[in-house]
Amino acid sequence: INFGGGYGSYPGGGYVVDIYNQPDGRRILERLQYRHNWFDLKTRALFVDFAFYNPNVDLFLITRVLVEFLPSGIVKASSTYRVLQVTTYDPLDYTTAPLLALEGTLAVFLLWYAIDEAVRIYASVKRFRFKVFIGLKTYFLTGWNAFEFSVLTGLIGVTYMKITNIQTLLEFVKDMSAIDASALQTLGFWLTQESNLTGSMCLVIWMKIFRYITITQRLERLFMAMSKAVPDTMVYLIVFAVWIIAYSVAAVAIFGTSLQEFSTLYDAIITCMRITFGDFDVVAIQGANKILGPIWIWSFMLSAVLVLLNFLVAILCEVYAEVSAENQENKTSSIVETLKRRTLKIIGLKQKVASIENLEAGLDDIDEDNDGIVTKVELQSFLEKEGAYELFDATETSEVMSRFDTNGNGYLDLLEMQALREVLRERKKEYQGEIGKAKAAESKASERIMKRGAGIGDLQSEIHSLNSKVVEITKQVERNTEMEQKMMSLIVNIGSKVDTLVNRDKDFKFLKEGIGQDWLK
Numbered sequence: 001i002n003f004g005g006g007y008g009s010y011p012g013g014g015y016v017v018d019i020y021n022q023p024d025g026r027r028i029l030e031r032l033q034y035r036h037n038w039f040d041l042k043t044r045a046l047f048v049d050f051a052f053y054n055p056n057v058d059l060f061l062i063t064r065v066l067v068e069f070l071p072s073g074i075v076k077a078s079s080t081y082r083v084l085q086v087t088t089y090d091p092l093d094y095t096t097a098p099l100l101a102l103e104g105t106l107a108v109f110l111l112w113y114a115i116d117e118a119v120r121i122y123a124s125v126k127r128f129r130f131k132v133f134i135g136l137k138t139y140f141l142t143g144w145n146a147f148e149f150s151v152l153t154g155l156i157g158v159t160y161m162k163i164t165n166i167q168t169l170l171e172f173v174k175d176m177s178a179i180d181a182s183a184l185q186t187l188g189f190w191l192t193q194e195s196n197l198t199g200s201m202c203l204v205i206w207m208k209i210f211r212y213i214t215i216t217q218r219l220e221r222l223f224m225a226m227s228k229a230v231p232d233t234m235v236y237l238i239v240f241a242v243w244i245i246a247y248s249v250a251a252v253a254i255f256g257t258s259l260q261e262f263s264t265l266y267d268a269i270i271t272c273m274r275i276t277f278g279d280f281d282v283v284a285i286q287g288a289n290k291i292l293g294p295i296w297i298w299s300f301m302l303s304a305v306l307v308l309l310n311f312l313v314a315i316l317c318e319v320y321a322e323v324s325a326e327n328q329e330n331k332t333s334s335i336v337e338t339l340k341r342r343t344l345k346i347i348g349l350k351q352k353v354a355s356i357e358n359l360e361a362g363l364d365d366i367d368e369d370n371d372g373i374v375t376k377v378e379l380q381s382f383l384e385k386e387g388a389y390e391l392f393d394a395t396e397t398s399e400v401m402s403r404f405d406t407n408g409n410g411y412l413d414l415l416e417m418q419a420l421r422e423v424l425r426e427r428k429k430e431y432q433g434e435i436g437k438a439k440a441a442e443s444k445a446s447e448r449i450m451k452r453g454a455g456i457g458d459l460q461s462e463i464h465s466l467n468s469k470v471v472e473i474t475k476q477v478e479r480n481t482e483m484e485q486k487m488m489s490l491i492v493n494i495g496s497k498v499d500t501l502v503n504r505d506k507d508f509k510f511l512k513e514g515i516g517q518d519w520l521k
Contacts, residue, residue: 082188258288
């Protein structure tokens with residue numbers, strides 16, 4: 001495995017010597033140096049690997065000291081440290097059981113994820129009558145499908161590296177004599193790669209949230225603005241890169257021999273990017289060149305920071321304003337807003353059902369004088385107390401009285417009160433039915449949110465195939481239009497020629513008649 005130092009990359013080969021203690025090491029090094037000329041002008045690096053073990057915390061500290069011999073004669077030393085725990089799953093540790101449970105859950109989700117991805121790829125191939133290349137091309141042309149496949153591949157890679165590293169650790173536990181500095185150094189390297197890949201996958205997996213961003217209108221608007229701003233942003237980045245490279249080349253020529261930050265083109269580009277965010281040493285730049293230093297730094301600040309960065313902000317603001325205007329014209333509602341509206345509707349219907357139940361319970365006490373009839377005054381007192389005018393689609397007591405007082409005697413008897421009760425029961429059933437429909441619609445909307453990711457991929461595949469068909473139809477229409485234009489021009493030419501022949505025939509007849517008349521005369 002190549003090892004990257006501060007001044008170069010070194011292969012894994014070379015001469016290896018095992019040193020077990022200090023006197024033995026001193027004797028071996030003296031023999032190599034004075035008898036075998038171990039160090040000479042061709043030597044470029046010396047690696048010293050050793051490890052420490054702390055039994056209190058059960059950790060290994062794997063250390064590598066690199067000494068680099070530069071062509072200029074300078075010797076530079078650097079070191080790397082890796083911490084390794086051999087017993088990853090300690091049965092005496094209370095965190096082992098939750099850790100194993102979480103890793104098992106992750107393995108189950110990974111298996112389900114792989115099966116789901118395989119089923120979707122198979123469905124894409126099947127859609128094109130098992131034409132594998134066309135099906136895979138259509139599937140992976142959708143950005144989110146390719147993204148999910150890369151996520152799945154990365155997770156499988158992390159799992160494989162973890163299993164391999166655990167097997168190596170188990171071998172160390174079985175044979176403690178196999179543990180040495182070089183073996184631990186190799187294991188530490190692969191554990192570091194596992195951690196790096198795991199961190200990268202965590203970042204990528206969090207990015208998958210943007211696939212479900214359409215559940216809210218504001219997030220969808222922001223995502224649409226970002227997507228729509230990509231072409232203009234790419235053009236801007238080209239201009240910005242040219243500007244940065246131009247000033248970096250100038251900085252290398254002006255300050256390269258004086259400042260470490262501008263010694264190479266790469267370092268100069270990194271320094272210019274840091275300057276755009278306000279991280280720079282203006283005193284050092286002015287001290288490196290008293291005339292060109294201030295001119296370079298202030299011209300770069302004015303052009304790159306104040307002008308170009310504000311151009312980027314202007315591009316994003318303009319695109320966001322356009323997307324906001326389009327959404328206001330369309331007046332579309334997101335899934336979350338729809339669920340919120342339906343939830344509020346269910347709450348309102350439940351309140352109405354509760355008010356009807358209270359109203360039904362209070363109908364027995366509506367007859368205050370117990371004379372068997374309900375007068376207008378008693379009905380008005382009851383309706384105002386319960387606030388029940390809305391249930392009868394009325395605003396006044398006289399409207400309710402005229403609706404149920406069928407005989408027109410000015411009061412409600414037992415039969416008329418029974419009719420009022422039936423109206424309340426029907427209204428209660430109506431509200432309960434609306435509550436059931438609203439709950440069913442809410443559950444369907446929730447399922448649509450959960451399936452939105454796969455639906456977006458399928459929808460984008462359908463859109464891609466439809467776009468290809470539209471392109472073919474457009475080309476056919478253009479060909480037909482071109483043929484029609486050629487036919488029309490041909491018809492016009494034929495018509496002009498016919499008109500010419502007709503005019504010539506008229507002229508011939510006119511001359512013939514004129515010559516005949518002259519001959520007769």
